[in-house]
Amino acid sequence: MAVPLEQRDEKGSSEQNNLAVANPPVHYSVILFPAFDALDVIGPVEVLGHLARSYQITVSFITTASSASSLNNSSHNASLTPVSTRTRAASMNPFNSSAFVSIPPTHSLADPPAQIDALIVPGGAGTRAPDLTPTISFVASTFARLQYLLTVCTGAGIAARAGVLDGRRATTNKKSWNETTALRPQGPLWERSARWTEDGNVWTSGGVAAGIDMMLGFVARTYGGAVARSIALDMEYEWRDDGSWDAFAYAQDMADAE
Amino acid sequence: MAVPLEQRDEKGSSEQNNLAVANPPVHYSVILFPAFDALDVIGPVEVLGHLARSYQITVSFITTASSASSLNNSSHNASLTPVSTRTRAASMNPFNSSAFVSIPPTHSLADPPAQIDALIVPGGAGTRAPDLTPTISFVASTFARLQYLLTVCTGAGIAARAGVLDGRRATTNKKSWNETTALRPQGPLWERSARWTEDGNVWTSGGVAAGIDMMLGFVARTYGGAVARSIALDMEYEWRDDGSWDAFAYAQDMADAE
Numbered sequence: 001m002a003v004p005l006e007q008r009d010e011k012g013s014s015e016q017n018n019l020a021v022a023n024p025p026v027h028y029s030v031i032l033f034p035a036f037d038a039l040d041v042i043g044p045v046e047v048l049g050h051l052a053r054s055y056q057i058t059v060s061f062i063t064t065a066s067s068a069s070s071l072n073n074s075s076h077n078a079s080l081t082p083v084s085t086r087t088r089a090a091s092m093n094p095f096n097s098s099a100f101v102s103i104p105p106t107h108s109l110a111d112p113p114a115q116i117d118a119l120i121v122p123g124g125a126g127t128r129a130p131d132l133t134p135t136i137s138f139v140a141s142t143f144a145r146l147q148y149l150l151t152v153c154t155g156a157g158i159a160a161r162a163g164v165l166d167g168r169r170a171t172t173n174k175k176s177w178n179e180t181t182a183l184r185p186q187g188p189l190w191e192r193s194a195r196w197t198e199d200g201n202v203w204t205s206g207g208v209a210a211g212i213d214m215m216l217g218f219v220a221r222t223y224g225g226a227v228a229r230s231i232a233l234d235m236e237y238e239w240r241d242d243g244s245w246d247a248f249a250y251a252q253d254m255a256d257a258e
Numbered sequence: 259m260a261v262p263l264e265q266r267d268e269k270g271s272s273e274q275n276n277l278a279v280a281n282p283p284v285h286y287s288v289i290l291f292p293a294f295d296a297l298d299v300i301g302p303v304e305v306l307g308h309l310a311r312s313y314q315i316t317v318s319f320i321t322t323a324s325s326a327s328s329l330n331n332s333s334h335n336a337s338l339t340p341v342s343t344r345t346r347a348a349s350m351n352p353f354n355s356s357a358f359v360s361i362p363p364t365h366s367l368a369d370p371p372a373q374i375d376a377l378i379v380p381g382g383a384g385t386r387a388p389d390l391t392p393t394i395s396f397v398a399s400t401f402a403r404l405q406y407l408l409t410v411c412t413g414a415g416i417a418a419r420a421g422v423l424d425g426r427r428a429t430t431n432k433k434s435w436n437e438t439t440a441l442r443p444q445g446p447l448w449e450r451s452a453r454w455t456e457d458g459n460v461w462t463s464g465g466v467a468a469g470i471d472m473m474l475g476f477v478a479r480t481y482g483g484a485v486a487r488s489i490a491l492d493m494e495y496e497w498r499d500d501g502s503w504d505a506f507a508y509a510q511d512m513a514d515a516e
Contacts, residue, residue, distance in 0.1 A: 049343060058355065061359070174494065175492060233506070236506045
């Protein structure tokens with residue numbers, strides 16, 4: 001229960017404390033794979049950082065790296081080596097730039113948090129890596145004990161391959177729409193024109209920045225609209241609070257029609 | 259020179275390769291102090307990550323922690339301990355949440371990058387810390403050899419205290435406007451109604467997400483408008499490409515008038 005202390009009453013009523021749902025998530029986890037997209041992760045995490053000022057929550061980061069692949073690293077805990085946004089695909093870095101950022105994980109797929117209420121799956125170039133099977137398996141096997149699953153950008157491709165989007169409305173990055181939806185063309189009810197989708201306990205967003213809009217929409221649904229609006233104001237983010245229309249699907253459709 | 263290889267010509271003309279300035283920055287650095295705001299950093303870094311696919315650039319992260327304060331850490335290089343968004347101020351975390359993220363730095367104030375073309379100063383709760391003198395001194399002493407200085411959110415308060423905003427138009431977070439501008443009320447030409455400002459080689463933005471708009475504006479000015487628009491499209495970010503008007507200054511003014 002993430003009810004703010006000052007709003008708790010003896011009956012634990014969610015009616016009286018204005019929560020939109022009785023038991024909003026407390027424990028959030030974000031999956032980190034090599035070449036994740038930085039804003040896919042930090043957009044939602046920024047929203048949660050603001051939410052954390054009003055509700056007791058935790059945010060953990062789960063690396064998909066196995067210990068074996070990190071043995072050459074001198075870090076204290078080899079399996080918790082920081083995960084980088086660096087892509088190994090030369091085509092994604094034709095000028096050999098060095099413009100990467102890393103995030104130190106708190107957990108690993110092999111040793112995940114004891115409780116995950118909401119799991120966030122980001123996108124990025126790394127979703128095109130050939131070795132995603134452990135990550136996909138983790139999403140598939142963890143899904144049943146999650147309150148909520150949320151995907152950002154091409155993270156929807158991971159969830160789709162895990163089978164957990166089947167029969168549910170879902171969206172993804174509009175520029176890589178064809179490539180991502182082709183990972184599982186039947187099954188998910190792909191919605192191209194959405195900034196984000198909500199279907200049962202599964203939320204998906206469009207590309208990169210759309211993850212911020214989705215996360216604010218999720219906060220509105222689970223903690224209340226006033227909480228979400230207050231966070232958007234603190235972040236000075238012009239929140240698209242209607243997930244059902246997307247400027248980038250529109251733009252891409254117009255470009256395709258030319 | 260960050261001219262894309264395929265656009266270089268023998269004369270090195272900036273006219274012919276569509277660059278908006280002859281010598282756009284190559285080496286970007288971001289200052290990381292304890293309790294920085296995550297999106298203040300990752301918003302601009304995301305933009306640079308996309309820019310890095312078209313231009314050879316570097317992005318480094320400079321921790322303000324001194325080695326001495328990190329001696330208890332088991333990290334390989336004690337001075338390069340990851341810098342956390344965690345605030346020590348209990349008032350900023352009344353529910354004892356654990357919703358923080360860290361970034362491993364590449365450099366320190368004592369051992370900064372050999373070349374910094376553009377320095378980015380984020381904001382966050384950490385700008386209210388009492389021990390910012392080394393950071394402020396670094397900005398003051400480094401400014402003369404920078405091509406550009408950019409501040410996000412309350413990072414403007416650090417630049418203001420360093421004296422480098424004097425005589426220049428500048429903006430900052432609208433919710434903490436009074437507190438931040440009071441750090442140096444005379445000197446900077448504070449502009450409340452701006453999403454971001456550009457004055458000579460100094461750029462400043464409003465709160466948090468405004469750093470993304472500023473960075474895209476900076477890319478437009480230095481690499482060309484088409485480059486900036488392409489990045490905004492890839493990020494699915496609805497870029498406010500006019501820095502001279504700010505929805506959040508407007509909203510705050512309306513709230514103050516009630």
